[in-house]
Amino acid sequence: MIGRKNAHDVDLNRNFPGQFGPSKYNSVPEPETLAVEKWLQDIPFVLSANLHGGSLVANYPYDDNQAMKPQVDSPTPDDSIFKLLASSYANAHKKMYKDPGCPEYPEENFPGGIVNGAQWYVVSGGMQDYNYIHANTLEITLELGCYKFPPAKDLPSYWEDNLPALLSYIEQVHRGVAGFVKGREGEGVAGASIAVEGLGHVVYSAQDGDYWRLLAPGNYTLHVSAPGYEPAIHQVSVENSTKATQLNITLARINLIAWSHQHDFSITDNIETVTKYSTQLEMSYAMEAVETAHSVLAEKQNGFPGILDSLRISLTIFIKNLTITIISQSFIPNHITRSSTIFCPSAVIQHAQAVINKLSLSVIIDTGYISFPVPSTMSFSSISLCFLLCWVGCTTPVLVNNDPEPFLENPHYLSFDELTKFLVAAAQQNPSKVKLHSIGKSVQNRDLWALQISRNVASGRNLLKPMFKYVANIHGDEVVGYELMNYLI
Numbered sequence: 266m267i268g269r270k271n272a273h274d275v276d277l278n279r280n281f282p283g284q285f286g287p288s289k290y291n292s293v294p295e296p297e298t299l300a301v302e303k304w305l306q307d308i309p310f311v312l313s314a315n316l317h318g319g320s321l322v323a324n325y326p327y328d329d330n331q332a333m334k335p336q337v338d339s340p341t342p343d344d345s346i347f348k349l350l351a352s353s354y355a356n357a358h359k360k361m362y363k364d365p366g367c368p369e370y371p372e373e374n375f376p377g378g379i380v381n382g383a384q385w386y387v388v389s390g391g392m393q394d395y396n397y398i399h400a401n402t403l404e405i406t407l408e409l410g411c412y413k414f415p416p417a418k419d420l421p422s423y424w425e426d427n428l429p430a431l432l433s434y435i436e437q438v439h440r441g442v443a444g445f446v447k448g449r450e451g452e453g454v455a456g457a458s459i460a461v462e463g464l465g466h467v468v469y470s471a472q473d474g475d476y477w478r479l480l481a482p483g484n485y486t487l488h489v490s491a492p493g494y495e496p497a498i499h500q501v502s503v504e505n506s507t508k509a510t511q512l513n514i515t516l517a518r519i520n521l522i523a524w525s526h527q528h529d530f531s532i533t534d535n536i537e538t539v540t541k542y543s544t545q546l547e548m549s550y551a552m553e554a555v556e557t558a559h560s561v562l563a564e565k566q567n568g569f570p571g572i573l574d575s576l577r578i579s580l581t582i583f584i585k586n587l588t589i590t591i592i593s594q595s596f597i598p599n600h601i602t603r604s605s606t607i608f609c610p611s612a613v614i615q616h617a618q619a620v621i622n623k624l625s626l627s628v629i630i631d632t633g634y635i636s637f638p639v640p641s642t643m644s645f646s647s648i649s650l651c652f653l654l655c656w657v658g659c660t661t662p663v664l665v666n667n668d669p670e671p672f673l674e675n676p677h678y679l680s681f682d683e684l685t686k687f688l689v690a691a692a693q694q695n696p697s698k699v700k701l702h703s704i705g706k707s708v709q710n711r712d713l714w715a716l717q718i719s720r721n722v723a724s725g726r727n728l729l730k731p732m733f734k735y736v737a738n739i740h741g742d743e744v745v746g747y748e749l750m751n752y753l754i
Contacts, residue, residue, distance in 0.1 A: 268742050269741050269742045271295055271297060271707065272707070273295060273708050275295050276290060276740070277295060277297050277298055277392075277739050277740075278315075278390075278392055278740060279291060279388065279389065279391065280295050280297075280298045281301075281302070281390045281392055282294075282395060283329065283389040283390045284394060285329065285333075285389065288389045288390060290389065290390050291389070291390035295708065296705065296706060296707065296708055297705070297707050297708070297713060300704050300705025301392070301704065301705075301736075302395070302399075303704070303705070304704040304715065305395075305399070305402065308732060309471035309732055310396075310400065310401070310734050311401075311477040311731040311732050311733065312350070312404070312434075312438040312731070312733050312734075313393075313396055313402050313403070313404035313405075313733070313734045313736065314354070314404060314405055314407050314434060314734075314735055314736070315392050315393055315406045315407065315736050315739060316407050316409060316736065316737040316738070316743075316745070316746025316750070317406055317407065317743050317746065318408060318409050318410050318412065318413045318414070318743040318744070319408060319411070319412065319413040320366070320367060320370065320411065321358075321360060321361050321367045321375075321378070321409075322355070322361065322366060322373070322375045322378055322380050322408045323352070323354045323355045323378060323380075323406075324351070324380055324385060324405060324406040324407070324408065325348065325379065325381060325382065325405045325406075326341050326347060326381075326382055326397050326404075326405075327339040327341055327381070327382060327394055327397075328382035328383055328387065328388040328389070328391040328394050328406075329382070329387050329389045329394065330383050330387065333389065334387065335386050335387050336384060336385075336386075337383055338381050338383065338384045339381060339384070340381060341397060341466065342464040342465040342466040343397075343403065343464060343479070345481040346403070346440070346441070347405065348379060349437075350434070350437050350479075351379035352377060353430075353433055354405070354430045354434045355377060355379050355430070356377075356433075357433035357434070358378065358426060358427060358429070358430040359425070359426040359429070360426055361430070362378040363378070364376055364377075364378070366378055366411070367411035369411050370411070382394075382406070391406075392404065393405060393406050403479050407434075407746075409423060409427055409746060410423050410426070410427075410745055412745075413740075413742050413743045413745075414743070414744055414745075415745065417676045417678055418676055420676040420745070420748055420749075421676055423745055423749065424749060424752050427749055428752075428753075431735075431749070431753060435733055437507060438479075438732075439507045439508055439509050440479050440480065440503075440507055440509060441478050441479040441480035441503055441509050441510070442478050442480060442485070442487070442501050442509055443475075443477045443478070443509040443510070443512070443731065444475075444511050444512045444513040444514065445470075445474045445475050445476070445514070445728075446459075446470045446476060446489060446491065446513075446516060447474050447513070447514070447515055448494065448515070448516055448518060449515055449516070449518070452474075453470075453473040453475070454470060454474045454491045454516055455470055455471065455472045455473070455474060456492070457469065457470040457474070457476070457489055457514075458491070459476055459478050459488075459489055460488040460489075460490075461478065461486070461488075462485065462488060463485075463486075470491075473728050475729075477509070480503045482503050482504060482505040483502075483503055484500070484501070484502050484503075485500070485501050485503065486498060486499070486501075487499045487501055487512070489516065490516075491516060493518060494516035494517065495516060495517045496516075497515075497516055499512060499514060549565075552565045552575075552576040553565055563576060564576070678744060678748060679747075679748070681711060684714075685712070685714065687751060688714055688754075689701060692716070697721060697722065697723060698718060698719065698720065698721070698722055699717070699718055699722060700717040700722045701714060701717070702715055702717070703715070716754065718754070735750060737749075737750050
């Protein structure tokens with residue numbers, strides 16, 4: 266046991282991108298962090314918990330605030346549902362809801378066993394904030410007990426205290442509203458944004474158009490939109506239940522010709538159907554074509570090897586002794602937005618010339634963003650120590666072995682090799698329900714294990730079931746979490 270940090274002496278729960286910019290802890294992402302970020306982008310998780318130790322509380326976002334001041338509440342737009350989620354764990358725990366939960370730390374005052382992260386202490390670059398801001402996932406941090414590394418003989422009592430809460434929290438993934446976003450021809454619409462009126466947080470439909478929006482009980486107005494489709498508005502009522510309100514949403518395709526005439530200067534090239542992403546070479550050729558056609562305004566700038574080239578468009582306008590410069594820089598690594606930037610240059614140029622022709626300063630570029638149509642054949646992705654994932658596709662958990670007696674009779678901490686053997690055996694003994702895979706490697710080249718559990722793991726993701734995960738042992742010296750995951754498995 267070395268400590269809480271990885272082999273590069275980096276605290277991984279400070280290493281994720283922070284919402285207020287980089288810090289000394291996350292300016293260079295660690296391999297473990299990058300592996301988890303990719304995992305979160307690949308799988309449309311809905312609800313999550315990050316398992317820690319050393320206190321007894323359910324901690325919910327945000328973990329920081331712009332001023333980085335401690336003991337200042339920093340609520341998310343989803344503060345009500347986060348409090349409900351945290352309370353669902355604390356109230357089901359045998360001790361967490363009591364105050365103080367840890368008599369050893371009488372100065373820690375957590376009414377009801379929950380606390381806003383920044384109200385407790387400020388953390389920038391934490392995993393729970395990253396899940397919420399970047400990964401479509403609501404995550405809280407669970408401090409499972411008063412000691413980070415209790416004696417192994419105490420593990421059975423930790424298990425008894427936490428088991429009801431672990432199961433209760435899994436059930437919360439079925440709260441809120443859920444359904445499919447589809448086009449009128451029945452096609453699933455991926456990347457559709459589901460915005461709740463009055464809440465400043467948007468979630469997105471998954472690859473097949475399925476979506477899950479966790480919400481506290483109440484009446485809501487949903488605004489649903491997707492590239493290439495007309496937006497839709499729906500009213501929905503959410504009950505105080507772990508059975509989600511079902512709301513399927515149908516979107517009508519946009520009339521691209523009318524849209525182009527109204528918003529995009531009738532540039533017909535921008536509404537041609539595109540059926541594949543552009544390669545880096547194709548992007549480079551497209552930029553050269555714009556430079557050739559508009560040599561005064563456009564300049565292609567070659568990137569370094571392996572980095573996408575960029576296109577600079579600039580135009581100086583003189584109106585009554587007033588000089589305006591329009592600059593657009595096209596350099597975007599994301600696949601869909603990168604391919605779509607091929608449409609941008611002509612719109613920028615037409616926009617600039619329209620300003621000249623009308624001698625109007627009212628609109629030049631709307632906060633530097635150029636609107637352009639995204640072909641319907643493209644879609645956004647669901648928007649990047651030992652990790653254990655429980656992937657639950659049912660209302661109640663499917664356990665590989667619902668008898669943890671072997672652990673309870675001889676409680677001890679598993680080494681990494683012992684843990685690996687246990688996980689491999691679990692997958693081999695239950696191939697229809699359990700799948701083990703590595704999401705990446707640690708600095709020391711150890712696998713970051715994820716164990717996937719569902720009723721029929723071979724059939725792939727069940728679109729009617731939400732995705733849930735527990736993550737344990739992000740801190741090397743807080744080991745209770747991964748041991749309780751072994752018991753749960």
